[in-house]
Amino acid sequence: MANQTVIETHQLSRHFGTVTAVDQLDLTITGGEIFGFLGHNGAGKTTTIRLLNGVLAPSAGTARVLGMDPVVDGPKLRYHTGVLTETPSLDDRLTGRENLRIYADLFGVPIAKVSSRVDELLGIFELTERAAERVGGYSKGMRQRLALARALLHEPELIFLDEPTAGLDPVATRHVHQLITRLSREEGRTLFLCTHNLEEAQQLCDRVGVMEHGRLLAIGTPAELIRQTYKLLSLDLEVAAADLPLALAQLSRYSTLQVQTLNHEQIRMHGIARDAIPELIATLSAAGVHIYRVNPREPSLADVYFALHEEATR
Amino acid sequence: MNRRAIRAIVRKDLKVTMQNKGVVIPLLLVPLIMFIALPSLVGLMPLLGNIPDSDLAEIQLLVSRMPPTLQAEFAGYTPLQLLVVMMIVYYLAPMYLIVPMMVASVIAADSFAGEKERKTLEALLYTPTTDQELLLGKLLAAWLPAVGVALVGFVCYSIVANLVAGPIMGGIFFPTPMWLILAFWVAPAIAGLGLVVTILVSSRAQGFQDAYQMGALVVLPLLALMISQATGVMFLSTGLVLLLGAAVWLLDGALLWWGGRWFRRTELFGRL
Numbered sequence: 138m139a140n141q142t143v144i145e146t147h148q149l150s151r152h153f154g155t156v157t158a159v160d161q162l163d164l165t166i167t168g169g170e171i172f173g174f175l176g177h178n179g180a181g182k183t184t185t186i187r188l189l190n191g192v193l194a195p196s197a198g199t200a201r202v203l204g205m206d207p208v209v210d211g212p213k214l215r216y217h218t219g220v221l222t223e224t225p226s227l228d229d230r231l232t233g234r235e236n237l238r239i240y241a242d243l244f245g246v247p248i249a250k251v252s253s254r255v256d257e258l259l260g261i262f263e264l265t266e267r268a269a270e271r272v273g274g275y276s277k278g279m280r281q282r283l284a285l286a287r288a289l290l291h292e293p294e295l296i297f298l299d300e301p302t303a304g305l306d307p308v309a310t311r312h313v314h315q316l317i318t319r320l321s322r323e324e325g326r327t328l329f330l331c332t333h334n335l336e337e338a339q340q341l342c343d344r345v346g347v348m349e350h351g352r353l354l355a356i357g358t359p360a361e362l363i364r365q366t367y368k369l370l371s372l373d374l375e376v377a378a379a380d381l382p383l384a385l386a387q388l389s390r391y392s393t394l395q396v397q398t399l400n401h402e403q404i405r406m407h408g409i410a411r412d413a414i415p416e417l418i419a420t421l422s423a424a425g426v427h428i429y430r431v432n433p434r435e436p437s438l439a440d441v442y443f444a445l446h447e448e449a450t451r
Numbered sequence: 452m453n454r455r456a457i458r459a460i461v462r463k464d465l466k467v468t469m470q471n472k473g474v475v476i477p478l479l480l481v482p483l484i485m486f487i488a489l490p491s492l493v494g495l496m497p498l499l500g501n502i503p504d505s506d507l508a509e510i511q512l513l514v515s516r517m518p519p520t521l522q523a524e525f526a527g528y529t530p531l532q533l534l535v536v537m538m539i540v541y542y543l544a545p546m547y548l549i550v551p552m553m554v555a556s557v558i559a560a561d562s563f564a565g566e567k568e569r570k571t572l573e574a575l576l577y578t579p580t581t582d583q584e585l586l587l588g589k590l591l592a593a594w595l596p597a598v599g600v601a602l603v604g605f606v607c608y609s610i611v612a613n614l615v616a617g618p619i620m621g622g623i624f625f626p627t628p629m630w631l632i633l634a635f636w637v638a639p640a641i642a643g644l645g646l647v648v649t650i651l652v653s654s655r656a657q658g659f660q661d662a663y664q665m666g667a668l669v670v671l672p673l674l675a676l677m678i679s680q681a682t683g684v685m686f687l688s689t690g691l692v693l694l695l696g697a698a699v700w701l702l703d704g705a706l707l708w709w710g711g712r713w714f715r716r717t718e719l720f721g722r723l
C-alpha cells in the first residue's frame with residue numbers, strides 16, 4: 138500500500154443542524170504515512186473519522202478510503218480499518234479477554250487464530266495477568282491499552298487513533314509512540330492520528346493537518362508548516378568575546394534585523410529569513426568574527442498551531 | 452448474513468445482561484411467581500378451607516354468560532373443578548404471556564438503551580457487521596431468552612398444575628390444546644412485541660431505567676385481556692388464541708419492517 142493513495146476526500150462535509158462539523162474537506166493520505174490531525178475541541182476530527190469509516194453519512198462531498206466508498210462499502214471497508222475511539226467503549230461487565238474474543242469474531246479473525254491472536258495482543262499490551270478480570274476494575278491506562286489491542290485484532294492496514302495518549306502516564310505514552318512508529322515504519326500500515334499533543338504530532342507524524350471549525354487550515358510536513366508560517370526566524374550566535382563589537386558593527390548594516398546582546402559573547406537576532414542565514418554567517422566570518430555556535434531558534438509545531446488559530450479567528 | 456458475527460453479538464449481550472441485577476432479579480422472580488407460586492395457590496385453595504358457596508355461584512353465573520362451546524366443555528365439572536379450570540386454564544393465561552413480554556423487554560432495554568448509556572455502542576458500530584446483522588443480533592439476544600423462559604415456564608406450570616390440581620381433576624388435565632397454542636404460537640409473538648416496542652422506545656430513552664419503564668406499557672393490552680376475561684366480556688378459546696397469535700405476529704412484522712427502515716448505524720451516530 139506504500140505510496141498509494143489510501144484516503145481521498147473531495148469537498149467532504151457534514152452538518153448537524155446549524156453546526157458544520159466538517160466543512161468541504163479535501164484531503165489526500167498516502168499509504169504507510171503517519172498523518173496527524175490537529176485542531177481545537179469541536180474542530181471536526183472525530184466526525185471526520187466517522188465519515189471515513191462509513192459509520193456516519195456525509196451531508197455533501199465524497200470520500201474514497203482504500204479504494205472504497207465508505208457510504209456504500211462501509212462493512213467491507215471496516216474489515217481493513219481499525220479505530221481507537223475517543224472513549225475506549227469497552228464492555229465493563231466483561232473481562233479483558235472476553236472483550237477481545239468477541240471482537241475477534243466480529244472482525245472475522247480466522248477461528249483457528251482467535252486464541253493465539255488474543256493472547257499475543259494481551260502480551261504486547263501487558264495485560265495478560267489481568268486478562269481474566271472485569272474491565273470495570275481496570276485503570277484508565279489499562280482500558281486504553283485494551284482498546285488499542287482491540288483496534289489491532291484484525292491487523293488493519295489503515296488505523297485511526299482518536300487521541301491515543303490522552304490521559305496516559307509518560308511511560309505508557311512512550312509505549313504508544315513506539316507502537317505507532319512500529320506499525321508504520323516496520324509494518325507499513327497507515328496511521329491517522331488525532332491528537333491534542335503537539336509535541337507528539339511533531340515527533341511522530343510525517344504530515345499534519347490543522348482543522349478549525351471543520352475547515353482544513355493547513356496541511357504539510359511539520360517542517361513545511363513551520364517554514365510557511367514563520368518566514369522569518371530568530372537566531373542565536375555565540376562569538377569570541379573579543380569579536381563582539383566587530384560582529385555588532387557588521388550586523389548593524391542589516392537594517393531589517395533586530396539585534397539584541399544577551400551577554401559578552403552571545404547575540405540574538407530576530408527577523409532573519411532562513412535563506413539569508415548562510416550569507417550572513419559568511420559575511421561575519423569574512424570580517425574576521427570567530428563564530429562558535431549558530432543556533433536558529435526554530436518555532437515548534439505548537440507555535441505554528443497557535444499562529445494558525447490566531448490568524449483564523451482574526 | 453454473517454452468522455458468526457450475529458452469534459458474537461448475542462453472546463456478548465447475554466453475558467453483559469446477566470450481570471445486571473436490575474435485569475436478573477425480575478427475570479428470576481416473575482417467572483417463579485407466575486409459573487410456580489400462582490398455580491400452587493390455586494390448587495391449594497380448596498385445602499385451605501371451604502370456598503363459600505356464594506363464590507362458586509358467582510362462577511356458575513360467569514359460565515352461563517360464556518359462549519356455548521365453552522359451556523359445553525364445562526358441562527360435566529363439579530363446582531370445584533370448574534374453579535380450578537377457570538383459574539389455571541383461563542385466568543392465568545394472560546399472566547403467562549406477561550413473562551415472555553417482560554423478559555424480552557427488560558433485556559432489550561438493557562441491550563439497546565443500556566449500551567448507549569454505557570457508551571459501548573460506538574466500538575460495535577465500527578465493526579464490519581452490516582446494519583441488518585447488528586439489528587438481528589440485538590433482537591435475537593433478547594428474543595431467544597424470552598422464548599426460552601416462556602417454554603421452560605410452560606413446562607414448570609404444566610407440572611405444578613397437574614401436581615396440585617390433578618387430584619381434584621381426577622388425573623392429568625393440563626396442558627389443554629389452547630395452552631399449547633399459547634406457549635408455542637402466541638408467547639414467541641408476544642416476546643417479539645415486547646422487544647420491538649422496547650427498542651422503538653429505547654431510541655428515545657436516555658438509559659436503561661427510562662427505556663424499561665416506558666417499555667412496561669406494552670403490558671397494558673395483556674391486562675386488558677385479563678380484565679375482559681374476569682368480567683366475562685371475552686374468553687380465550689382455541690380459535691381466539693390462534694387469531695390473537697396471528698395478529699401479534701402481524702403487528703411484530705409491521706413494527707419490525709417500520710423500525711428496520713430507520714435502523715441505520717449512520718442514524719445512531721447522528722444521535723450519539
Ligand SMILES: Nc1ncnc2c1ncn2[C@@H]1O[C@H](COP(=O)(O)OP(=O)(O)OP(=O)(O)O)[C@@H](O)[C@H]1O
Pocket residue numbers: 153156157158176177178179180181182183184185223720721722723
Ligand atoms: N452527533 C452529533 N450531534 C450533534 N452535533 C455533533 C455530533 N457530533 C459532533 N457534533 C458537533 O460537531 C462538531 C465537531 O465535533 P467533533 O467531535 O468532530 O470534534 P473533535 O475535533 O473531535 O473535538 P474534540 O477534540 O473535542 O474531540 C462539534 O461542534 C460537535 O458539537
Ligand SMILES: [Mg+2]
Pocket residue numbers: 182183184223299
Ligand atoms: Mg474528538
